[in-house]
Amino acid sequence: MLPGESVLTFQPPSITKGIVIIVGGYGSGKSEVAVNLARHLATDGPPENRPITIADLDIVNPYFRSREATERLQQLGIQAIHPRGGSRYADLPIILPDIKAGIINRNGTVILDVGGDDAGARVLSSLADAFVPGEYELAIVLNANRPFTANVDGCLKTMSEIEGSSRLKFTGLISNTHLLEDTSEETVLSGLVLAREVSDRTGLPVLFLSASAEVLSRIEPKEIDVPVLPLTRMLLKPWETND
Amino acid sequence: MAKILMKGNEAIAEAALKAGATNYFCYPITPQTEVAEYLSRRMPEVGGVFLQGESELAVANMLFGASSTGKRVFTTSSSPGISLMQEAISYMAGAQLPVVIVNIMRGGPGLGGILPAQSDYFQATKAGGHGDYRVLVLAPSTIQEAVDLMMLAFHLADKYRNPVMMIGDGMIGQMMEPVEFPEKYKEPPLPPKTWAATGAKGRKPIIIKSLYLDPNLLEDNAWTLHDKYEQMKKEEVRFERYKVSAKNRILLVAYGTMARICQTAIDELEKKRISVGLFRPISLFPFPEKQIYQEAGKKNIGDVLVIEMSMAQMYEDVDRAVRGQKQVSFFGRTGGIVPSPEDVVEQIEKLIDKRKPKAKKKKA
Amino acid sequence: MDRSDKTIFARPEALTDTITHYCPGCTHGIIHRLVAEALDSLGVREKALGVAPVGCSVLAYNYFNCDFLEAPHGRAPALATGFKRLRPDMIVFTYQGDGDLASIGMSEIIHSANRGEKFTTIFVNNAVYGMTGGQMAPTTLAGQITTTCPMGRNVEQTGQPIRMVELLSSLVTPAYLERVAVHTPRHILQAKRAITKAFKYQSEGRCFTLIEVLSTCPTNWGKTPEESVKWLEESLMSYYPLGCKKDPEKPELNDGTV
Numbered sequence: 001m002l003p004g005e006s007v008l009t010f011q012p013p014s015i016t017k018g019i020v021i022i023v024g025g026y027g028s029g030k031s032e033v034a035v036n037l038a039r040h041l042a043t044d045g046p047p048e049n050r051p052i053t054i055a056d057l058d059i060v061n062p063y064f065r066s067r068e069a070t071e072r073l074q075q076l077g078i079q080a081i082h083p084r085g086g087s088r089y090a091d092l093p094i095i096l097p098d099i100k101a102g103i104i105n106r107n108g109t110v111i112l113d114v115g116g117d118d119a120g121a122r123v124l125s126s127l128a129d130a131f132v133p134g135e136y137e138l139a140i141v142l143n144a145n146r147p148f149t150a151n152v153d154g155c156l157k158t159m160s161e162i163e164g165s166s167r168l169k170f171t172g173l174i175s176n177t178h179l180l181e182d183t184s185e186e187t188v189l190s191g192l193v194l195a196r197e198v199s200d201r202t203g204l205p206v207l208f209l210s211a212s213a214e215v216l217s218r219i220e221p222k223e224i225d226v227p228v229l230p231l232t233r234m235l236l237k238p239w240e241t242n243d
Numbered sequence: 244m245a246k247i248l249m250k251g252n253e254a255i256a257e258a259a260l261k262a263g264a265t266n267y268f269c270y271p272i273t274p275q276t277e278v279a280e281y282l283s284r285r286m287p288e289v290g291g292v293f294l295q296g297e298s299e300l301a302v303a304n305m306l307f308g309a310s311s312t313g314k315r316v317f318t319t320s321s322s323p324g325i326s327l328m329q330e331a332i333s334y335m336a337g338a339q340l341p342v343v344i345v346n347i348m349r350g351g352p353g354l355g356g357i358l359p360a361q362s363d364y365f366q367a368t369k370a371g372g373h374g375d376y377r378v379l380v381l382a383p384s385t386i387q388e389a390v391d392l393m394m395l396a397f398h399l400a401d402k403y404r405n406p407v408m409m410i411g412d413g414m415i416g417q418m419m420e421p422v423e424f425p426e427k428y429k430e431p432p433l434p435p436k437t438w439a440a441t442g443a444k445g446r447k448p449i450i451i452k453s454l455y456l457d458p459n460l461l462e463d464n465a466w467t468l469h470d471k472y473e474q475m476k477k478e479e480v481r482f483e484r485y486k487v488s489a490k491n492r493i494l495l496v497a498y499g500t501m502a503r504i505c506q507t508a509i510d511e512l513e514k515k516r517i518s519v520g521l522f523r524p525i526s527l528f529p530f531p532e533k534q535i536y537q538e539a540g541k542k543n544i545g546d547v548l549v550i551e552m553s554m555a556q557m558y559e560d561v562d563r564a565v566r567g568q569k570q571v572s573f574f575g576r577t578g579g580i581v582p583s584p585e586d587v588v589e590q591i592e593k594l595i596d597k598r599k600p601k602a603k604k605k606k607a
Numbered sequence: 608m609d610r611s612d613k614t615i616f617a618r619p620e621a622l623t624d625t626i627t628h629y630c631p632g633c634t635h636g637i638i639h640r641l642v643a644e645a646l647d648s649l650g651v652r653e654k655a656l657g658v659a660p661v662g663c664s665v666l667a668y669n670y671f672n673c674d675f676l677e678a679p680h681g682r683a684p685a686l687a688t689g690f691k692r693l694r695p696d697m698i699v700f701t702y703q704g705d706g707d708l709a710s711i712g713m714s715e716i717i718h719s720a721n722r723g724e725k726f727t728t729i730f731v732n733n734a735v736y737g738m739t740g741g742q743m744a745p746t747t748l749a750g751q752i753t754t755t756c757p758m759g760r761n762v763e764q765t766g767q768p769i770r771m772v773e774l775l776s777s778l779v780t781p782a783y784l785e786r787v788a789v790h791t792p793r794h795i796l797q798a799k800r801a802i803t804k805a806f807k808y809q810s811e812g813r814c815f816t817l818i819e820v821l822s823t824c825p826t827n828w829g830k831t832p833e834e835s836v837k838w839l840e841e842s843l844m845s846y847y848p849l850g851c852k853k854d855p856e857k858p859e860l861n862d863g864t865v
Contacts, residue, residue: 026277027250027419062274062357063417089579091273091357119280145248145421147257179248179421237418238500238581239507266693292692296685297718304682304715308658308689311676316689334679440674440690442697444653448623450668452659452677 009221010228013208015041015049017137019103019110021124022174023166024141025149025158026116029176031058031066033141033210034113035073036231041109042076051108056082057123059093060115069234095123103130118161125167138168139207144177144194145187152197159202172207173199175226183212185219192224246421251386251411252277254422255319255345256285258393261428264315264343265291268305270298270324273357274413275347278319299324303331303344310340311451313439315397319345321413322363323354325371332406333372336468337453339438341400344378345393345409347416350579358579359413361499364556367410368528375465377472378406379479380527382498386420392525398430399479403471404438410527412552414500414581475529482531485509487520489543493591495521496535496561497550500581505550508587519591527557535564544569546594550587551575619643621652623672632825632832635663635731637789638798639670642700642729645803646673649810651698656690658683660712662704663737663824681712684719687726698809699726705746706736709769713745716775720815723780727805728815730771733822734843741827745769748846753827768846772819776852776860781814784853788821788844790836801851814855821847 015037022034038054045052054073058065067082074080081102083094102110114121124131140159142149149155159170177191188211195206206226211219213230233240249257256278259267267286269279279295286293292309296302302318309316320328325346335342346367350360363371367380379399383389392409400407440449455461485506487494497505502523509519522538524531539547547569549558558573565571574590576582618624621643629635646652655673659665661680668675678686683701691699708716708730716728735753736742742755746768750759760768772784783805787798798820805816821843823835830838853860 026253027248061417063359063413064419089356089358143248145246147247147249147253150247179246180419182246182421237503238414239503239584241507241584268689294688294692296688297714301682301685301688301715301718304679304685305689305692307678307682308676308686308691309693311656311686311690312693314693316693330679331682338677440656440676441694442654442656443673448668448672448674450675450677452668452675454665454677 013227019136021112021138023114023121028141028143030141035069035234042078049109053079054111055099058115060120062091064235066113118165121162121166128167139172139174141174141176144191155198175209246423252416253281254386256281258390262394262397266316268294268302272321272324275319275321275416299327303328306342310342311440313436317343321347329372336376339404342406343396348412356579360552362553378408381409384502387422401433412500480529480531481525483523485521490518491520493519494544494547507584530560532564539565540568547571549573619647621646630826634789634822641799645806655698658686658701660703660707662707684715688724691726702729705732705744709745720775721778727809728817730819731822733824735827772852781855783816785851786819
């Protein structure tokens with residue numbers, strides 16, 4: 001990990017709601033953002049955010065779900081809720097009763113990692129009566145390099161589909177434009193331009209920008225005027241290492 | 244075209260459209276359902292045919308009918324679904340129909356699990372259905388390669404009038420990578436499809452069939468197919484070598500996702516001054532037999548190690564290709580467990596320890 | 608000249624000049640002819656595609672003068688679906704027996720009908736597996752003797768024979784479904800009208816169309832052609848009533864509601 005002085009001078013994300021629901025198009029990087037936000041709040045965030053709970057609500061993706069980072073999250077004192085035993089590997093749409101209980105009896109911050117697109121967000125409808133307006137953050141993760149969210153109209157369409165299927169209203173945006181190992185400074189900054197345009201059209205704030213710590217170390221803090229969440233990839237492919 | 248980030252399943256779908264294959268029949272099964280979901284959005288945009296059939300059995304037979312029109316057609320499925328398609332694949336091979344079938348493999352046998360595996364190697368490469376036939380099998384190891392091979396698959400299917408299968412473990416379907424599509428897909432010219440059923444106007448009826456009651460004619464058909472497979476062996480063998488050199492002590496053979504894990508292991512071993520090369524078959528049928536024979540025969544190679552996410556399936560082809568020149572060993576994990584680069588390093592170190600003179604083994 | 612020669616009967620253009628393999632007294636030949644006449648009368652032979660089954664009519668592709676596919680057992684409706692979806696401008700028909708359609712191909716025919724695929728199925732029901740030598744079919748009558756029910760079909764163990772047009776008529780999707788027979792000139796004329804109407808509906812892109820034709824099998828029934836016709840009239844027709852079960856122009860027939 002590069003400590004990177006400049007990274008430290010980015011403004012960290014500030015979470016003021018007890019429930020943070022992370023949604024987005026397929027492959028926008030929701031799960032990576034969710035587990036990194038949990039890690040950030042558990043290790044560097046203000047005490048009032050803790051304890052941190054992360055719940056895996058991804059019923060549409062069979063692989064690369066936040067449950068795969070469970071052990072590392074638990075080491076940081078984060079409670080992880082996801083199907084256990086054989087069901088952990090199932091492609092059944094399993095929603096544990098613990099999730100609703102976790103939302104209602106919440107203590108600290110609950111991060112919900114939801115599956116992609118309107119299909120993945122539909123699961124939120126079944127929990128609708130647990131969400132009180134004003135008490136949750138519903139944030140969309142935007143990646144300008146994904147086919148269906150490459151421009152403002154695509155983003156707006158995806159957002160309206162997700163609002164329709166989740167029965168919830170968005171409260172903010174997360175700019176997470178990347179190309180995995182091919183991500184450059186320009187990739188990250190061009191994604192912020194898109195997020196700003198979506199923000200202008202919707203009136204929703206950009207809650208934060210997320211990008212790999214390595215790329216962030218090459219960007220001047222003054223070029224990003226929103227809070228920044230540096231990412232350490234936790235959902236790796238079998239041949240990838242983090243060093 | 245600029246690079247975009249795509250899930251393997253989406254990229255495969257888009258690649259087919261780029262190759263002019265706008266006719267898709269499917270049945271949902273994890274871990275490849277995103278192909279169907281993606282195409283259900285895209286087909287109306289390109290004026291193509293999208294149909295979710297009642298079973299994989301029906302879907303593969305719909306392909307038989309659809310392919311008979313002479314247009315490019317395809318399906319995608321995963322292991323148990325591919326088993327159900329074997330009936331029609333055998334008939335299409337017999338009737339010489341071009342079709343592209345993608346198998347995003349999960350663990351088996353039976354219902355197995357939904358995690359990645361390579362355990363359909365035998366089924367894909369040895370004729371999964373009945374009769375004397377083969378399908379041409381391609382195995383990508385990156386999403387970009389999946390895109391390139393998917394487009395090539397349609398060309399080869401037309402060139403040979405034979406089913407072409409692209410197989411990837413679940414990881415290939417589910418992972419995301421940056422990919423680039425050609426602005427315009429170019430391919431070498433193909434002969435006109437005079438065999439297609441387009442209506443008997445001004446010509447004799449065309450009959451597309453695999454039935455030959457006269458044994459002499461059935462044998463003739465078997466020879467026709469055989470000749471095509473021999474031509475494939477001459478013209479369609481594809482493979483890649485990674486860090487293969489005269490310093491190598493061990494030659495690894497792996498394909499698909501497993502090959503990428505081996506690459507990471509090879510890089511790790513290099514730091515320990517252990518030189519290992521990787522031979523990665525890209526075409527599994529035709530199998531790069533001669534090339535493996537040559538690589539394994541080199542003086543510097545002490546051992547050949549086949550690594551799979553299955554139980555020694557490709558091992559049999561490698562062992563046959565090496566023809567006793569060297570000891571061929573196997574390491575694999577299956578059922579959805581993906582070996583780590585550390586597992587591979589450990590296996591290689593064990594092999595090297597065995598060869599050390601002090602560790603002489605008693606002869607049986 | 609008022610005595611010029613005039614052709615009053617000839618082989619339809621949609622049939623080839625081939626001697627068929629069908630047994631004496633079998634009505635496949637008549638049904639082939641009716642299909643061919645329907646194709647000719649609508650002028651669609653040059654854009655027709657037939658799909659042959661596995662069964663006695665497996666070699667139908669040799670007798671029709673149009674493009675043909677030979678399907679795996681029971682899958683003709685799947686092939687027809689795939690073809691017709693890509694070539695909606697062509698006229699597609701499957702020609703299937705009772706084992707092919709009502710046993711191994713049950714799933715394919717029901718789903719094709721339910722999707723409202725715009726092709727025509729000619730379903731030849733002779734209550735027995737002909738090709739393999741007279742085994743029990745899903746349409747074999749109760750008590751009927753076959754090589755796999757030598758004591759007669761025991762409906763306690765094997766269920767009652769399946770009435771396909773009635774079963775398909777319970778689907779809500781519009782369709783044209785009619786059962787006909789071809790053992791007398793009067794029935795042949797009725798069958799011809801039904802088959803022609805099915806192809807007409809198809810060419811208008813209206814609905815899925817299936818004509819069930821009750822047929823004879825003297826060889827496997829162990830009856831003379833005359834006895835076969837009599838048995839068809841007395842036994843088959845009393846269990847499988849003739850008539851139209853569904854027609855987009857006759858909403859008073861079964862509309863699928865229960």
